[in-house]
Amino acid sequence: MHYGAIKTNDIANGIGVRTSLFVSGCTNQCPRCFQPETWAFDYGTPFTQETIDFILDSLAPSHIQGLSLLGGEPMEPANQAGLLPLVQSVKARYPQKTIWCYTGFTLEQLQTQAPHPRCDGTDALLSYLDVLVDGRFVEALKDIRLRFRGSSNQRLIDVPATLSKGEVVLWNG
Structure with a gap:
């Protein structure tokens, strides 16, 4: 695995001040992606211990x-x-800290027994x-008023609640 960037003290990609890791590699290749250079799996720096x-x-x-x-595509x-x-x-080290993940795949795609x-x-x-x-960025649905996402088709999913309930629970923080 490679990564394109690590941003410490990031305030744009989740609640509060965060560290953001931008991994490399993406097969979605959404039109008007804000980081198309990260589509290549060998872009950037090798991810190591x-x-x-x-x-x-x-x-x-x-x-x-x-x-x-973020990505690329985590x-x-x-x-x-x-x-x-x-x-x-x-x-293990910071159980009180949250982990957010941005993906162009939907939760349903991630949970379906499919090859990819x-x-x-x-x-x-x-x-x-x-x-x-979750969800691909769609230029026609772009809305700069949305929190933490670029287009209205994308969802902010509360993963622990979703896994517990067995159905999608949207994050409302």
């Missing part, structure tokens, strides 16, 4: 509310495998998320 350690250290200050995963199977150890480490994007690690990765912002 040192990267995980840097992210964990960046989350230590009490004013940092959590981690946001839910590409190759990226899920790389992200699972990260989110496990974050929740669901893989062996999908359920485990979802279980560590607090909020999933």
Whole structure:
């Protein structure tokens, strides 16, 4: 797995001040994507244990509310495998911090037994998320008044409540 950027003290991609990881690789390739350079799976820097350690250290200050995963596409199977150890480490060290994930896939696509994007690690990765912002960016549905998303088809999903209830529960924070 590679990543394009890590932003510490990010205020745009979830509640509060966050660390945001922009992974590389995306097969969705939404028209008018704000980071098309991240579509290539080998774009940027290799994701290593040192990267995980840097992210964990960046989350230590009490004013940092959590981690946001963006892309590229975090839910590409190759990226899920790389992200699972990260989110496990974050929740073990900082259980009070939230993890948000932005994906062009829908939750239903991630939960359907289909060849892509669901893989062996999908359920485990979802279980560590607090909020999933799902759905492709659609230029015709762009609305700059929306919180934490670019187009009105995208949903902010409360993942723990959704997994518990067995149906989509929207985040209303």
